[in-house]
Amino acid sequence: MRYTIKQIADLAGVTTRTLRYYDQIGLLSPPQTGGNGYRYYDRGSLLQLQQILFFRELDVPLKEIEMILSRPDFDLRQALEQHRQALEVQVAKLNTLIETVDQTIAAIEGEWTMNDKDYFEGFDEFKYDEEARQRWGDTDMYVQSMRRWKRLTEEQKEAIKQKGGEITLRMVGTDPSLKPDDPTVQTEVGEYFAYLNENFYTCEPEFLRNLGDMWVEDPRFAVNYECIREGGAEFVRQAVHVWVENQAKSI
Amino acid sequence: MRYTIKQIADLAGVTTRTLRYYDQIGLLSPPQTGGNGYRYYDRGSLLQLQQILFFRELDVPLKEIEMILSRPDFDLRQALEQHRQALEVQVAKLNTLIETVDQTIAAIEGEWTMNDKDYFEGFDEFKYDEEARQRWGDTDMYVQSMRRWKRLTEEQKEAIKQKGGEITLRMVGTDPSLKPDDPTVQTEVGEYFAYLNENFYTCEPEFLRNLGDMWVEDPRFAVNYECIREGGAEFVRQAVHVWVENQAKSI
DNA sequence: TATAAACCTTTACGTTACGTCAATGTCAAG
DNA sequence: CTTGACATTGACGTAACGTAAAGGTTTATA
Numbered sequence: 001m002r003y004t005i006k007q008i009a010d011l012a013g014v015t016t017r018t019l020r021y022y023d024q025i026g027l028l029s030p031p032q033t034g035g036n037g038y039r040y041y042d043r044g045s046l047l048q049l050q051q052i053l054f055f056r057e058l059d060v061p062l063k064e065i066e067m068i069l070s071r072p073d074f075d076l077r078q079a080l081e082q083h084r085q086a087l088e089v090q091v092a093k094l095n096t097l098i099e100t101v102d103q104t105i106a107a108i109e110g111e112w113t114m115n116d117k118d119y120f121e122g123f124d125e126f127k128y129d130e131e132a133r134q135r136w137g138d139t140d141m142y143v144q145s146m147r148r149w150k151r152l153t154e155e156q157k158e159a160i161k162q163k164g165g166e167i168t169l170r171m172v173g174t175d176p177s178l179k180p181d182d183p184t185v186q187t188e189v190g191e192y193f194a195y196l197n198e199n200f201y202t203c204e205p206e207f208l209r210n211l212g213d214m215w216v217e218d219p220r221f222a223v224n225y226e227c228i229r230e231g232g233a234e235f236v237r238q239a240v241h242v243w244v245e246n247q248a249k250s251i
Numbered sequence: 252m253r254y255t256i257k258q259i260a261d262l263a264g265v266t267t268r269t270l271r272y273y274d275q276i277g278l279l280s281p282p283q284t285g286g287n288g289y290r291y292y293d294r295g296s297l298l299q300l301q302q303i304l305f306f307r308e309l310d311v312p313l314k315e316i317e318m319i320l321s322r323p324d325f326d327l328r329q330a331l332e333q334h335r336q337a338l339e340v341q342v343a344k345l346n347t348l349i350e351t352v353d354q355t356i357a358a359i360e361g362e363w364t365m366n367d368k369d370y371f372e373g374f375d376e377f378k379y380d381e382e383a384r385q386r387w388g389d390t391d392m393y394v395q396s397m398r399r400w401k402r403l404t405e406e407q408k409e410a411i412k413q414k415g416g417e418i419t420l421r422m423v424g425t426d427p428s429l430k431p432d433d434p435t436v437q438t439e440v441g442e443y444f445a446y447l448n449e450n451f452y453t454c455e456p457e458f459l460r461n462l463g464d465m466w467v468e469d470p471r472f473a474v475n476y477e478c479i480r481e482g483g484a485e486f487v488r489q490a491v492h493v494w495v496e497n498q499a500k501s502i
Numbered sequence: 503t504a505t506a507a508a509c510c511t512t513t514a515c516g517t518t519a520c521g522t523c524a525a526t527g528t529c530a531a532g
Numbered sequence: 533c534t535t536g537a538c539a540t541t542g543a544c545g546t547a548a549c550g551t552a553a554a555g556g557t558t559t560a561t562a
Contacts, residue, residue: 006538016539021520026367036528037540043485050464058348062519077356084352087345094342097309101335105328234294257509259541267510287557288511313548 001042005030012049027066028052058083100210139241167192171237172228180238189243205247212240254292256281263300270300278317279303309334387418418443423487431489442496456498463491 009016021041022028028048030039048069055065060083068079171188178185193208215225215233225232260267273279274290279299281290299320306316311334317329422439429436444459466476466484476483 004538015521017520017522020540025519038528039539054464056354056519080352080356084349084356087349087352091342091345091349094338094345098335098338098342101309101331105331105335194369213305233298255509266550268549268551271511276548289557290510 001043003043003046005039005041008041008049011046012053014049015052022049022052022207023061025062025066027062059087064238164192164195167195168225169228171239172225172232176229180235181242185239186243186246189239193243205244208240209244212237212244252294254294254297256290256292259292259297259300259333262297263304265300265304273300273303273313276313276317278313310338415443415446418446419476420479422490423476423483431486432493436490437494437497440490444494456495459491460495463495464486 003011005016005019009019019028019039023030030041030044031045032040034040051061051069052065055068056062058080060068167188171185171192173185173188189208193205196208215236225236228236253261256267258271260270270279270290274281279296282296283291285291295471302320303313303316308314308321309331331379368484418439422436422443424436424439440459444456447459476487480486
């Protein structure tokens with residue numbers, strides 16, 4: 001039985017372009033071609049193609065598929081396990097990313113309390129119903145942070161916000177001659193880290209660096225520090241970087 | 252302070268090519284250029300660039316980053332949560348892939364027992380130590396399957412293999428006039444599914460379809476069925492597909 | 503001050519796995 | 533014989549740069 005390119009394509013669920021491309025790169029050439037230049041495939045081609053598509057489904061690049069299938073001593077199971085590991089690495093990376101995003105979201109909320117005083121005004125009426133959870137997301141850290149915040153009285157909230165502002169003020173400093181690695185500044189960074197952990201969420205020192213970067217990168221945070229002193233955001237970032245470095249060393 | 256392209260690149264940890272590219276696509280243009288054509292950046296450029304890199308780190312495509320940063324009403328938190336969801340979808344996809352790979356690996360082992368009688372010969376001396384686990388992978392399904400298999404006596408193993416062979420034989424059939432959707436054949440497919448679940452691993456009917464496809468796609472499995480009858484592999488695949496369809500309908 | 507090292511510029515091709523025309527040739531059916 | 537479905541090759545486009553190539557500019561040093 002002889003199949004045209006379209007028949008094979010339809011049987012396998014790919015386009016004819018794909019088949020021509022596979023022919024072009026030598027991954028799957030038709031066993032015979034007519035004098036008219038037509039590609040004629042057979043059932044063996046279909047099996048080969050399905051084999052190719054099986055690996056393609058697993059995100060194996062075509063070059064590797066060619067390597068795999070051209071080697072007669074090819075070990076399918078080993079290849080699969082290798083690929084499985086690659087997939088796990090990807091998952092790990094993505095999970096790290098998700099965590100970063102979560103922490104960033106939480107950090108945004110935390111920081112905004114210092115700037116946007118009205119931010120939590122409607123919070124007391126806030127119900128943890130389905131719609132709300134959908135709207136606010138249900139990341140553990142964030143929910144935890146919000147629950148804790150909600151239990152506080154207005155005075156407590158005000159006190160915390162003020163405390164954050166004070167530390168920030170001392171951290172950025174009023175003396176322009178201070179360098180980011182000055183012990184005075186470094187102490188305040190540590191204070192601020194403790195403040196975050198006490199009042200909002202527990203996080204690793206490493207995360208403080210991301211936070212510091214974000215304060216500089218996002219103008220809405222940067223303005224907090226720029227108000228205190230010109231170049232304040234960049235100053236905080238450098239101070240935070242130094243602090244995180246020292247934390248890492250001291251472990 | 253005026254920065255050259257290299258200075259900015261080094262400060263941000265990117266190449267100059269990246270900066271020229273960002274200039275080219277209009278994502279980040281230098282605030283001024285000298286008469287010599289040199290690009291001169293400033294500290295604001297650095298902040299913008301870091302903002303861009305922040306999103307790039309999260310795998311947001313540059314076009315979206317441009318959209319995001321150009322809109323003044325841009326909601327960072329909402330964007331992050333949206334992106335978080337996209338990441339979760341990716342993770343889910345990858346996990347499905349991993350599961351498929353695991354099941355495929357397990358299926359290969361299961362099938363090979365019928366063909367390669369010596370495959371499990373060295374298995375009794377097999378120790379579940381660190382090296383072994385690394386070599387064989389530690390997928391739940393596979394380990395579980397192996398543990399169960401290991402507990403069996405030689406006679407039991409032989410009996411199971413033989414039983415698999417018998418069902419397969421009946422499934423492929425000796426009467427060439429039978430169609431894949433013949434009730435006789437369908438009953439045998441059901442038997443084989445039960446056989447798999449009893450003796451190797453529990454799996455969904457849907458997975459049987461993948462399995463059937465693989466038997467055809469991989470010559471080393473296909474040969475099992477081709478030995479019984481020419482076109483046997485394709486026959487089994489069609490029979491399995493019909494069976495899975497019917498299972499899906501009957502739910 | 504001459505010269506070399508380092509840095510800058512634009513131009514342009516290569517990467518993956520095809521999608522999408524465009525222009526044209528071939529086959530089967532009515 | 534026409535029409536429509538299908539075939540061919542060729543070529544450009546995609547995302548985000550890497551990597552030369554060919555040449556101009558700045559800076560440091562001898």
